[in-house]
Amino acid sequence: MADLIVAHGLVVNGNRSTAAHVVIDDGRITALVDARQPVPAAGRVIDAAGRIVLPGGVDGHCHVAQITGPYRTLDDYALTTSAALRGGTTTILDFGIPRDAAETPLAAVEHKMELARQARCDVALHAAVISWDPTVPDQLERLAALGVRSVKLYMTNRGTTMADDDTVLKVMREMARLDGLTYVHAEHDAIVVDCTHARAAAGEIGIEHLHRTRPELAEEASVREVLAMAEYAGAPVYFVHQSTPGAVDLVTAARARGLAVHSETCPHYLVLDDTVYTGRIPERFACCPPMRSPETVAALRARFAAGAVDTIASDHSCYDLTQKREHRDDIRLMPHGLPGVETRLPVAFTALTDALGSCTEPVVLQRFADLFAAAPARVNAIPGKGVIAAGYDADLVVLDPTETRIVLGADLHMGTDFSPFEGMRLRGWPRVVVAAGRIVLDDNGFHDPGPVGRYLPRLGYRDRRPLARERS
Known part of the structure; x- marks a missing residue:
C-alpha cells in the first residue's frame, strides 16, 4: 500500500500533460x-x-536572513521556507553573501x-564573491x-556587494x-552612480524618483x-531579475551564437510598472532594478510569454515598511528588495x-510548469526536482487554474507588513x-512539518545534461 x-x-x-494518479511512497x-484505471490502495x-497537479516549485533566487550594510532582512529559514511551502514552492536557493x-565566501x-x-523545505545555496584574493x-x-x-557577482552596489x-x-x-x-546582477555601476548623483543634485533623490x-x-x-567577459572566459552565465526586453534579447542573441546563458525575471517586473512610484506608498516598491515603464513591462511580458525567459524567481527579500521608511527621502540609504516567495x-x-489568453490550455500550463519548477531545477542542476515522474521527489502542487483570490498582505506569512501586489486579483493559488x-x-490549513528541509548539493553545469533531457 502506498x-x-x-x-x-x-x-x-x-513538456507533457496527462490525466493520472500520482503514487507516492517514502517521500x-x-x-x-x-x-482511467482504478485508484491504487x-x-x-x-x-x-x-x-x-504541478511539480513543486523551485525558486532559484531568494535572500534569507540577509545582512547588507546596516540592514538585515526580518526573516529566518523557518519563516521563509514555511511561506514558500504555502505558496507552492518546495525548494529554494539562497545566497551566502559575505556580510x-x-x-569569506566559504x-x-x-x-x-x-x-x-x-x-x-529543501534548500540549495549559491556563493558570492565581492573581492578577489x-x-x-x-x-x-x-x-x-x-x-x-x-557564484553570484554584483556589477553595481559600490562599497557593499559590488565586484x-x-x-x-x-x-x-x-x-x-x-x-x-x-550568477550576475547586471546594472552598470558608473551609469547608476552618475545618474543618482545628478538626481541628488536636483533634489530628486526620494523614493518617488527611484526609477529615474x-x-x-x-x-x-x-x-x-x-x-x-563570459564569452572570453568560456563561462556559463545566469542573469538574475532581468527587467527589460532589451536585456532578454541580448541573452537570446548570445544563446543563438552558442553561449551558455540564461535569463531570469521576477513576478513584479511582469505586473507592476513605474507608475507605482507616484502612488500613496511608493516605498512598497523599492527594489533594484526598479519597475519600468508600462511600455517596457508589456514588451517584457511578451518575451516571457513567447519563451525567451528561462525561469521565474521571486528575488525574495523580507524588509518591512519601517525599514524602508527610515530613508524614504534618500534612496541611496534605504534597503531595496521585495517579499515574494x-x-x-x-x-x-x-x-x-x-x-x-488561457489558464487551462495544456501548452500554457506546460510552459508554466517549466518556468516555475522544471527549468530552475534543470539550470541549477538539482537532481530529483521539477518533474512529476517515477523516481523524483514527491513535491506537488494542486490548484484550480480558474480560481481567483485577492492579495491581502495581512493574510500572507513572510514576516513583513506589506505585499507589493496588495489588492491584485490573481489566479493560481495552491489548494494542496x-x-x-x-x-x-x-483545506484544513498549513501543517508545519518542522525542520525537515534538506540541504541539496548540486551537480556541475555540464553534469546537468541528463536533467535537461528528462523533462517528462
Missing part, C-alpha cells in the same frame, strides 16, 4: 497510473479531479548552511565539493574550470559587458495566462501542497 496518492488530476510537466513518486488519497570584508555559505537547519580559487573548490556550484571587473573575470574563469555557473536613477540603459549596458506562483501564473511526500497544505 503512503499517498494524488488522484484524478491533470498532471502537468514541462518519492513511485508511479503515474492512468486516471493508499494510506491517504487526495482527490484532484478537475484540478491541475562584510572580514567574512564562511558566508557555511553560515547559511547552519541557519538552514531550521528549513521546512589568492584564497578564492581554493574556496571555490571547497564550495564545489559541498555542492555549491554557482570589480578583474574579480568578475577571474571568478568566471574559475567557475568554468570547476564546471560551475556564474537606474535607467534601462544601465541594465542593458551591463548585460553586454558581462556577455563579452509566497506569491511567486499566483503572480507569475496570472501574468503568463493573461498574456497567452505536498513536500517530500508530506501534506503541508490542504
Whole structure:
C-alpha cells in the first residue's frame, strides 16, 4: 500500500500533460497510473479531479536572513521556507553573501548552511564573491565539493556587494574550470552612480524618483559587458531579475551564437510598472532594478510569454515598511528588495495566462510548469526536482487554474507588513501542497512539518545534461 496518492488530476510537466494518479511512497513518486484505471490502495488519497497537479516549485533566487550594510532582512529559514511551502514552492536557493570584508565566501555559505537547519523545505545555496584574493580559487573548490556550484557577482552596489571587473573575470574563469555557473546582477555601476548623483543634485533623490536613477540603459549596458567577459572566459552565465526586453534579447542573441546563458525575471517586473512610484506608498516598491515603464513591462511580458525567459524567481527579500521608511527621502540609504516567495506562483501564473489568453490550455500550463519548477531545477542542476515522474521527489502542487483570490498582505506569512501586489486579483493559488511526500497544505490549513528541509548539493553545469533531457 502506498503512503499517498494524488488522484484524478491533470498532471502537468514541462513538456507533457496527462490525466493520472500520482503514487507516492517514502517521500518519492513511485508511479503515474492512468486516471482511467482504478485508484491504487493508499494510506491517504487526495482527490484532484478537475484540478491541475504541478511539480513543486523551485525558486532559484531568494535572500534569507540577509545582512547588507546596516540592514538585515526580518526573516529566518523557518519563516521563509514555511511561506514558500504555502505558496507552492518546495525548494529554494539562497545566497551566502559575505556580510562584510572580514567574512569569506566559504564562511558566508557555511553560515547559511547552519541557519538552514531550521528549513521546512529543501534548500540549495549559491556563493558570492565581492573581492578577489589568492584564497578564492581554493574556496571555490571547497564550495564545489559541498555542492555549491554557482557564484553570484554584483556589477553595481559600490562599497557593499559590488565586484570589480578583474574579480568578475577571474571568478568566471574559475567557475568554468570547476564546471560551475556564474550568477550576475547586471546594472552598470558608473551609469547608476552618475545618474543618482545628478538626481541628488536636483533634489530628486526620494523614493518617488527611484526609477529615474537606474535607467534601462544601465541594465542593458551591463548585460553586454558581462556577455563579452563570459564569452572570453568560456563561462556559463545566469542573469538574475532581468527587467527589460532589451536585456532578454541580448541573452537570446548570445544563446543563438552558442553561449551558455540564461535569463531570469521576477513576478513584479511582469505586473507592476513605474507608475507605482507616484502612488500613496511608493516605498512598497523599492527594489533594484526598479519597475519600468508600462511600455517596457508589456514588451517584457511578451518575451516571457513567447519563451525567451528561462525561469521565474521571486528575488525574495523580507524588509518591512519601517525599514524602508527610515530613508524614504534618500534612496541611496534605504534597503531595496521585495517579499515574494509566497506569491511567486499566483503572480507569475496570472501574468503568463493573461498574456497567452488561457489558464487551462495544456501548452500554457506546460510552459508554466517549466518556468516555475522544471527549468530552475534543470539550470541549477538539482537532481530529483521539477518533474512529476517515477523516481523524483514527491513535491506537488494542486490548484484550480480558474480560481481567483485577492492579495491581502495581512493574510500572507513572510514576516513583513506589506505585499507589493496588495489588492491584485490573481489566479493560481495552491489548494494542496505536498513536500517530500508530506501534506503541508490542504483545506484544513498549513501543517508545519518542522525542520525537515534538506540541504541539496548540486551537480556541475555540464553534469546537468541528463536533467535537461528528462523533462517528462
